[in-house]
Amino acid sequence: MGFQGAHIARVVSTFPNLLTYRANVTLAPKLEFFRRELGLTDAQIRRAVLASPYRVLSYSLEGCLRRNHLLLRELLGSDKNVTAAVLQSTELIHGDIRGILLPKVKALRDHGATDDVIVKLVMTHPKALMHRLSPFEESLVAMEELGIRPCSRMFPYSFGLFARLHPRRWKRRMDNYLSLGWTKEQVTEAFVRHPYCMSVSNDKVRRIWQFVTKRLGWSLEYVVASPVLLSLSYEKRIVPRCMVLNLLASRGLFHGKIKMAHMCMGKMKFVDRYVTRYQEEIPEVLEAYSAGRASAAAV
Structure with missing residues (x-):
């Protein structure tokens, strides 16, 4: 053994x-x-x-x-x-x-x-x-x-x-969402859609919430509709992908806004579509993807 x-x-x-x-x-x-x-x-x-x-x-x-x-x-x-x-x-x-x-x-x-x-x-x-x-x-x-x-x-x-x-832990999770401006009904709706949003630590919820509302301008209703976002990795997924897409947007290769679909997309699909595809033309795209993971982890 x-x-x-x-x-x-x-x-x-x-x-x-x-x-x-x-x-x-x-x-x-x-x-x-x-x-x-x-x-x-x-x-x-x-x-x-x-x-x-x-x-x-x-x-x-x-x-x-x-x-x-x-x-x-x-x-x-x-x-x-x-x-x-x-x-x-x-x-x-x-x-x-x-x-x-x-x-x-x-x-x-x-x-x-x-x-x-x-x-x-x-x-x-x-x-x-x-x-x-x-x-x-x-x-x-x-x-x-x-x-x-x-x-x-x-x-x-x-x-x-x-x-x-434990009921006290549930209450702490609920209170955290309420402190961010959510209503009890919205927390309940998110839980019904994606139960694990209530197992995410309060610190992680706050970090992701502040990022997507302040940096991406996402509304409360938009996040409530796709609460799986809160279970994603802030360091390994959310920040690196945003850095890549922002770089591509600055070169005129990405149009429109960053959406929930970009965050929920599978890793290989995202890398193939937005990193590997432009790596020769824009070598910085791989650096942006790696730098995003490092900078998020350091925050």
Whole structure:
């Protein structure tokens, strides 16, 4: 599995009872289970063990790990889906699937969630369903109040994010948007469109907001309509692309205004269209792209 001496020392210091286990009888079969049956790579297994040695290595292989694996495969439909879900939270493989997860799955179905929605939710936000302290019922009510139906494709992301955010953290995020001139209705609209706008740090939101409103002249309504902007990298995407487009505009090769589409365009497509295409004619375009990343990171 590639465990180094420092790794082993860290695991033993966290879980000293591990030294009482028989390596070939107890430990090796569990590690092979993660590799062969769950399909995890050695690097993924190392990360899981180092993150929580007790939880990963102490539970019974037959009485817990394999039992949960079978339940998850039945629920998620394929080994590939099970692997993806476990990578999000190893609690799925050692936790109380029958007592915690399955009752919530039933409640979701009772509220109209489809199998596809449930599979996506478990694969992307399993902690929202497995943590006992996760506000499951409150999150269902909140989704209903926001008009996000359990059968909609955005439900797994909206519900999963909301259920994992502590109410105080949600309030801080909301207050930050309100301080920038947004209304509560606009924040809600943005969340419905792109739930992860509420997981972006307050500092990042403010930095991007100030840039696009002061430098690009974008309106509040324009940003609310495409809140995915707030999840993009300020240093690696927004500033460098603006520097490239401004340079091209100064040479008469780019006309019109910088738009949201320029920010959301895939990296290769943007580089091919606005950097590589003009690199021989305007060598500075590559420098502008690189300088933009450096200057943004330094701010």
